[in-house]
Amino acid sequence: MDRLPRWADVVLVPLISLLFAAIISALVLLAIGQSPVEAFKVMATGAVGSAYGWGYTLYYATSFIFTGLAVTVAFHAGLFNIGGEGQAQLGGLGVALVCLSLPWPHWTLALLAATAGAALFGAAWAAIPAYLQAKRGSHIVITTIMFNYIAAALLVYLLVDVLRPAGQMDPASARFPVGAKLPALNDIPGFDLIFTKPVPANVTLFVALGMAVVVWAILWRTRLGYQMRAFGKSEAAAKYAGINPVRITIIAMLLSGALAGMMSINNVMGEAERLLQNSSEGAGFIGIAVALMGRNHPIGVVLAALLFGFLYQGGAELGLWTSIPIEMRIVVQGLVILFTGALDVMVRMILQRIFGLFRSFKAAGVA
Amino acid sequence: MDALAKNMGRRATAAPFSIELKGISKAFGPVQANKDINFAVPKGTIHGIIGENGAGKSTLMSILYGFYKADSGQIFVNGQLTTIPDSQSAIRAGIGMVFQHFKLVQNFTVLENIILGAEDGALLNTSLSKARRVLRELAQEYELDVDPDALVEDLSVGHQQRVEILKALYRQADILILDEPTGVLTPDEADHLFRILKGLKDQGKTVILITHKLREIMEATDNVSVMRRGTMVATVKTAETSPEALAELMVGRKVLLEVDKGTPNPGKVVLSVENLRVRDEHGVERLKGISLEIRAGEILGIAGVAGNGQSELLAALGGMMWATGRVTLNGAELPLSGAGSDGQSRRAAGIAHVPEDRHHHGLILDFSAWENMAFGYHNAPQYQKNALFMDNDALIADTEHKMAEYDVRPPIPSLAAKSFSGGNQQKIVVAREMERNPDLLLIGQPTRGVDIGAIEFIHKQIIALRDAGKAILLVSVELDEIMSLSDRIAVMFDGQIMGLRDPATTNERELGLLMAGVAGSSSGAAA
Amino acid sequence: MMDYATLLQVLDTTLRLATPLLLACLAGLYSERAGIFDIGLEGKMLAAAMAAGAAAALTGSAWAGLLAGIGASLVFAALHGVASITFRGNQLISGVALNFLSSGITVLVAQALFRQGGRTPPLTGNARFNPITLPGAEALRDIPVIGPLYYEVISGHSILVYMAFSIVPLTWWVLFRTRFGLRLRAVGENPAAVDTAGVSVVALRFAAVGITGILCGLAGAYMATALQAGFGREMTAGRGYIALAALIFAKWRPVAAMWACLLFGFFQALALRPDVVQAVVQVKVPVPFLDALPYILTVLVLAGFVGKAIPPRAGGEPYVKER
The missing domain is CATH 3.40.50.300 (P-loop containing nucleotide triphosphate hydrolases)
Incomplete structure (x- = not known):
């Protein structure tokens, strides 16, 4: 079979997958009696048509960059971490504990400490499945799914029975001190010229972008990344090279869990300013779609996170302004995972056919 | 004719x-x-x-x-x-076919494997009793006896092959x-x-x-x-x-497996192995007390039918498998299990390893040639820019140099390993391992799936390394290769060394007998 | 301590709650025994629940709902088959994708049909599978110990409960006593053996995935038309994953799967009665702990602390002919 040129592999395959997902989504909308064009207009206006919309889109994208990077790091080590959701929730717990522990004098200190807390708790939650995979061969996909549910149960218990302040009805932690409040984009000089209204997007965005660079450097510029990628491609070969499988599995999952946990500084500290039930709202799962769509490369992840930020904000707008339920965005999310992840081969086959035709036309033209 | x-x-x-x-x-x-x-x-x-x-x-x-x-x-x-x-x-x-790699369901019984795809009717009991009868007849007719109720995973390889033949005969091939x-x-x-x-x-x-x-x-x-x-x-x-x-x-031409090599000049003992034992993951003993020595400047060839422990010997020495016994390299004892027994420690000790299977062990096929050139040596100081980062530019330059020296074609460091032919892939592995200038080279099936031109080249490199005073352990199932390259030959059978021979005085018949487990009088000439 | 009447109540609830787990678990058993991992049980159940709830509401017939549920689940099974068998895609990713797709599309369709916030209308009368009183239940009721057990626990469930439990021996028989079962197990262990024996790997795996679809359809239909009276968003609430956990817990064996589902169903029943739990163990046990218990147990099984779970050897690997 003909190989695809590299640019087609990197750019065209995800774009065509996206196109398929968009077409099917449009068909779904038509089937439930809605206008896809109208829906897209509402989404575009709401998500990127104003600075205010961008403020939400970027807020969602920030979370998705973290969870997308989390899935990416694990993927490169040959591990499919479905546990981003649970790790993010535990990260939220870490953020809450840090923020509530001291009357923070300045947000920079609080951010540093909360980031560490989020990473630590997220990594800790990934550590058990990692250990079980590395030492006892328990399938990481199943254990991380189980840990999502265990995390959810744990947080319900903590929020209802432990962290809930006396007299408060809803299961949530106390509000964080003022010193732990992160500047939103509308609070930052320069950005406040663009974002004139309060938006949820906050300084965490820059932390996320920084982490994308860090992940890139780790994967392609360090020995650790080299070993992770080699181990991910071939466990048997890694053994030959003396790469310690237990060490790599555990480190990769700790990194992955830490990244997933760190998304909580965006939503828990940057937006809600207290720990709520189900704080991550599925962002851990969206990380899977983001990583697949972004071809497991940090640049791709950032772009895909933006796209999903658009989808999430746009989807919320649909729920507000049209009779299309907000769940439309989950449909698109599922379709993107389906086409970029599971039907990857099909998309490639179609592209190869097209390229084959193109080549034979060219050959005929020359002859 | x-x-x-x-x-x-x-x-x-x-x-x-x-x-x-x-x-x-x-x-x-x-x-x-x-x-x-x-x-x-x-x-x-x-x-x-x-x-x-x-x-x-x-x-x-x-x-x-x-x-x-x-x-x-x-x-x-x-x-x-x-x-x-x-x-x-x-x-x-x-038409019936017995594949090289058996197509049997390991946790099924022999009978279940026999009837799979050739059942009579939708229920199993009639098929099973018929198969049992037919099997008995076939066993008598063709010396094909095998326990019909045994699980295939408990059978020896020879018996599994009989099941494959019985499968074909049951289908009236x-x-x-x-x-x-x-x-x-x-x-x-x-x-x-x-x-x-x-x-x-x-x-x-x-x-x-x-x-x-x-x-x-x-x-x-x-x-x-x-x-x-x-x-x-x-x-x-x-x-x-x-x-x-x-x-x-x-x-297509006269086989010329005569390798041009001078007389060996063995020096001090580099590798000494005493009573080396290895168990596989099923607890089966694969190496049953191997003892051998290799001196500087000599090639010890291991002959034997595949699966008699040669792979485990390479794996244990190369740090891919835990073992017991005593192994010393230049007099220093090597740990055989636990910390310090992995491939990294072996490389640090001065052992290079061209593995038997380059696709599964020697290369990461999706990695570029330059990334593969650091495989196993990713911690080497010359590939590090500083404490944090690797020096990819140095690595690429190094790869270009080695590709030229070993005539790897095409000489493009950024090309993925899977895009090279078998011979050129092997040259990449050989270049990587030999250029470390190791004290001991472990080399398994050096020319498997390699074209004639590359075979000659690789053979010459092995001889050159020997002449540079290095110790070489050569494992090959190709007897010709063993006989033409080795300075001494050890024959392995069933996890043991059957005997040592001098290639100048032995012949294929004698080696063949040893490979078949028939012990000869141990010849002192080679020891 | 728990009195006998309370115990019977809890056991009765156990049976009702174990049924969807059991159906989904057996569904997964067929697929995984054939070498196709399916973490999309959840999505198929949800789709079936929505379709069953909708069809039952529109037609007034629970049986029409059941058929619609099976149909919807089969569509998702077919998608999983195309992705993982035809195009040899990643089976885990395909399952994740289909779960999301189902989670979203069920609400969309239910909303488009009924405009009740993504729910289907409440079902009554023949639109639901109603409890059946087994023969002699009334008559035997007064016999001490056994009578109430038969009347309260065994009798009085919907037909789907009895179907689910009779599928257990049926599945055992199919797997170990029929040609189809032999081939199904073989294709999950070594598809090359099946292929060289002249049997189509693709057809077998699609058949298995199809059975998975039907059984998930039953599970989903039971949720919407028997356990509850209609579909609500995310109503399966992770049961597909608990079923998956039960399947691992049972080491892919049908009878053990039944016991695992009963155990997990028992935990769910206890979670509904924290007062009973507290009375028995004399300590206040947080409800979330009971919720999490099936998952914790499964992790322990996976870790090999409670026996070793060895999945079918060819599981998760797309079959590619060797040269």
Whole structure:
């Protein structure tokens, strides 16, 4: 079979997958009696048509960059971490504990400490499945799914029975001190010229972008990344090279869990300013779609996170302004995972056919 | 020879041929695996097909068994034009196949494996009792006894192969194809297999035996066809040819396995192994107390049928498997399990390792050539920019240099390893390992799946390293390679060393006996 | 301590809650025994629940709902089959994708049909599978110990409960006593053996995935038309994953699967009665702990602390013919 040129592999395959997902989504909308064009207009206006919309889109994208990077790091080590959701929730717990522990004098200190807390708790939650995979061969996909549910149960218990302040009805932690409040984009000089209204997007965005660079450097510029990628491609070969499988599995999952946990500084500290039930709202799962769509490369992840930020904000707008339920965005999310992840081969086959035709036309033209 | 060859070319299809192929061609992308193949197998004969790795034997047989569809050509079975789109059609046409890698369900019983796909009716009990009866008959008829209720995973390799043959016979195959059947067998088991095949022939069945071992062809077959680079170059009567003539047909020129090498100049002992023992993950002892020594400036060749512990010996010394016993390198003891026994520690100690299987161990196929050049040596100081980062530029420059020196083609460091040919992939591995200037080189199957030109090049490199005063442990299933390269030969059988021989004074017959587990008088000359 | 009447109540609830787990678990058993991992049980159940709830509401017939549920689940099974068998895609990713797709599309369709916030209308009468009183239940009721057990626990469930439990021996028989079962197990262990025996790997795996679809359809239909009276968003609430956990817990064996589902169903029943739990163990046990218990147990099984779970050997690997 003909190989695809590299640019087609990197750019065209995800774009065509996206196109398929968009077409099917449009068909779904038509089937439930809605206008896809109208829906897209509402989404575009709401998500990127104003600075205010961008403020939400970027807020969602920030979370998705973290969870997308989390899935990416694990993927490169040959591990499919479905546990981003649970790790993010535990990260939220870490953020809450840090923020509530001291009357923070300045947000920079609080951010540093909360980031560490989020990473630590997220990594800790990934550590058990990692250990079980590395030492006892328990399938990481199943254990991380189980840990999502265990995390959810744990947080319900903590929020209802432990962290809930006396007299408060809803299961949530106390509000964080003022010193732990992160500047939103509308609070930052320069950005406040663009974002004139309060938006949820906050300084965490820059932390996320920084982490994308860090992940890139780790994967392609360090020995650790080299070993992770080699181990991910071939466990048997890694053994030959003396790469310690237990060490790599555990480190990769700790990194992955830490990244997933760190998304909580965006939503828990940057937006809600207290720990709520189900704080991550599925962002851990969206990380899977983001990583697949972004071809497991940090640049791709950032772009895909933006796209999903658009989808999430746009989807919320649909729920507000049209009779299309907000769940439309989950449909698109599922379709993107389906086409970029599971039907990857099909998309490639179609592209190869097209390229084959193109080549034979060219050959005929020359002859 | 000529008479038969004329027979093969005859147009009539009513001749008593079990199988007749006309003009079969098959290409995989740009690779022409089979080119215009014509050949015929007379009924009731054992027909050998011989050729080097990649000559197209297996592809041809896969076409016969319906695994691949030929691009062009015709297949006649018993004189009838037959299309074989899938395995089911092949079975219906009376063709049975015993693959090199058995197609058995490990946790099924022998009976369950036999009836799989050939059940009578939707319920199992009638099929099982019928199979039990038929199996008993076949066992008596062909020396094919095997416990019908044993789980396949508990059977020896030889018995598993019998199950495969029984599967084919249960499906009433008249034509039995065996693909490299003796590669995994002990000589005893192989002899038993050939007795079975003779028995089948006597019952009027046709046997096609694919192999690259001349000895088997000469011993077992009536006729033999020779394949070379996708074409069928000759079909001759076995009785009218000689191993030399067949070898020449196979390779296309006089086989010149004489390697130009001077007398060895052994120095001090580099590697000393005492009572090395290894168990596999099932707890089976694979190395049963190996002791050997290799001196600086000598090549110790390990001969043996595949699966007699050679792989485990390399794995234990290369840090891929835990072992017990005592191993010293230049007098310093190497840990054999736990911390300090991994591949990194071995490399640090001065052991380089060209593994037997470059696809699964030696290379990361998706990595570029330059990334592979650091594989196993990713911690080496010259590839680090500073404490944090690797120096990819230095690595690429280093790769360019090694590619030029070892004539790797194409010399493009950024090309993925999977895009190189087998010979060039092997050169990348060999360059990486030899250029570390190790005290000890472990090298397994150095020329498996490698073209002739690269074989000569790699052999020369091994000799050059020896002449530079390094110790070399060479493992190969190719006896010719062992005999022409080694300064001493150790023969392994069933996890033990059967004896040490001097290549100058031993011969293939003596080594063959040792490989078959027949202990000779230990010759002092080689020790 | 728990009195006998309370115990019977809890056991009765156990049976009702174990049923969807059991159906989904057996569904997964067919697929995984054939070498196709399916973490999309959840999505198929959800789709079936929505379709069953909708069809039952529109037609007034529970049986029409059941058929619709099976149909919807089969569509998702077919998608999983195309992705993982035909195009040899990653089976885990395909399952994740289909779960999301189902989670979203069920609400969309239910909303488009009924405009009740993504729910289907409440079902009554024949639109639901109603409890059946088994023969002799009334008569035997007064026999001490056994009578109430038969009347309260065994009798009085919907037909789907009895179907689910009779599928257990049926599945055992199919797997170990029929040609289809032999081939199904073989294709999950070594598809090359099946292929060279002249049997189509693709057809077998699609058949297995199809059975998975039907059984998930039953599970989902039970949720919407028997356990509850209609579909609500995310109503399966992770039961597909608990079923998956039960399957691992049972080491892919049908009878053990039944016991695992009963155990997990028992935990769910206890989670509804924290007062009972507290009375028995004399300590206040947080409800979330009971919720998490099936998952914790499964992790322990996976870790090999409670026996070793060895999945079918060819599981998760797309079949590619060797050269």
